[in-house]
Amino acid sequence: MTKIVRRALLAAGLTLAMAGATPAQTPFITVSSTTSTQDSGLFGHILPLFRAKTGIEVRVVAQGTGQALDTGRRGDADVVFVHARAQETKFVEDGFGVERRPVMYNDFVLIGPKADPAGLKGQKDVAAALKAIAEKGAPFVSRGDRSGTHAAELALWKTAGVDIEKAKGPWYREIGQGMGAALNTAGAMGAYVLADRGTWISFKNRGELDIAVEGDRRLFNQYGVILVDARKHAHVKTKEGQAFIDWLTGPDGQKAIADYRIEGQQLFFPNATQPGA
C-alpha cells in the first residue's frame, strides 16, 4: 500500500515538473496593479512596446490598490503600479518600496442612471452631488474593496460632509469587486457609482448609465509606480523592475501612455516630470 502510494506520488511529481517546465525562459517581472489600468486596456497597449524595446515580459496581476500593495508587501510582485497617494507613501515609509514615482493621471467621474433619481442634472460640484444622493437615499454602488477608487470615494463622502458609516443604509451597496463589476452592478440596479474615466470610456455594457458629474478638480486621480525593496524581499528583480519604471516614466513610456486612445478619447495623461504629482 505505502509502496504503491509512494510510486504514485513520484509519478505525479514528475508529471507536474514536466508540465510546469517552459522552454528558454524569457526574462519577466511581475507587476501588481489595479483593475482600472487593466480593464481600460492600457496594459495591452503599452506592455508590448516595452517588451519590444527591452525583451522583458511584464506579467500584470490586476487587483484593487490595497490588495496590490499587499501583494508587494508579501514579496509576490516586483513592481507596484497603483493610485492612492497616502497608501503609496506609507508603503515606501514602511520600507517595502524603494521610491514612489508619479506616472500619469486621469479623473474620476460620477456615473448614474439616465433617469437621474437624485436630480443631479447640471451639477458640477461633486460634494453637493454626493450629499444629494445620501439625502434622497438614491441607490449607490461602492467598490468596498480597499481599491484606489474606493479610497477616493470615501474621501469624497468626507468632503461632502456625509458620515458614510452612519448614513449608509439599504441604498448604499458595497459589492467588494473590481471597477468593471461595479459598473455592471450599477447598471443593473439603476444606481450611482464612482468610476475612473479610463474604465468608463472602455466599458462596453453601459445600458442606461451615463456621466452624472465630471470636471470637479476634487475628482483628480493620480497614478504612481513603486519598485519593491530588495532589502525586504531578496528575490525581487531589481534590475528589470527598475528598467520598467525608467521606461514608464521616461519619454517612450510617457508617449505610449498619451497615445492610448479609445474612439479618439485619451484615457490617461502622463505627468512623470510634473513636480509634486
Place this chain on the structure above:
Amino acid sequence: MHDVGAAFAAAFRLIGEGDAAFFAIVGLSLRVTLTAVAIAALIGLPLGAGLAIARFPGRSAVIVAVNALMGLPPVVAGLILFLILSRSGPLGGLGWLYTPRAMIAAQALLVLPIVVALTRQTIEDLWSEYREHLASLGLTGRRAIPTLLWDARFSLATALLAGFGRASAEVGAVLIVGGNIAGATRTMTTAITLETSKGDLPLALGLGLVLLALTLAINAAAFGASRVGARVAGAT
C-alpha cells in the same frame, strides 16, 4: 435574445479568426486541467483502491472526510495554496505563485478527493463481489488492486471525467494562485470573468460557449474510447 446571438457570433469569430492569444488561452486551460486530472489520477486511483480494501481504525472517518472534501470550495483551496506558495509562505522559495504550476497544484487538490472517493466506492463494490474469486487466483489484499482497477476501468473513467468537469469549470482557485496574467496564467474561466467585468458580455458568453464545446468534445471522446474499449474487451 440579442445578446445570445451576439455571443454565438463572438464564439465563431474567436475560432474563425484563429487569434493566437485566444488559442494560447485555450491551450493553457487544457494543459492545466488535464495535467491536474492526470496527477489526481496517479495519486487518487491507488489511494482510493487502497482505502477500499484496507481495514484500519478510523477508516470510516477517513471515508467521510474524503467524501466531504469533494465539496471543497475552489476559492478556499486557492486561498490555502496561495498562503503556502506566497513569497512570505512556507513554500515561497519555489516561486510558483502566479505560474501555471500553482494552478495545476490547486486544481489537482480539487480533483483528488473526487477521484479518491469515487474510486473507493467503485472498488469496494467490486471487491465484495469478487473477493473470493480473486483469492482463489492468489490475489489477496493489495495484490488485488491492479486487477480491480483494471476491471473497473470504465467506471473509473467516469470518475476522472467528473474530476475533469470540476477542474475545467472552476475559476476561484486559478484566479487566486494564477492571477489571470495575460499570456501567462489566463485561462478560459478567468478570461470569462475578466470580459464580464469589462462589460463585454457577448465576448464573455462567447468564450463560455467555446469552453462548453470543448468539454463536450472531451466527454464525447472519452465515451467513444470506452465504447471501443468495451467492444474489444468483449471480443477477446
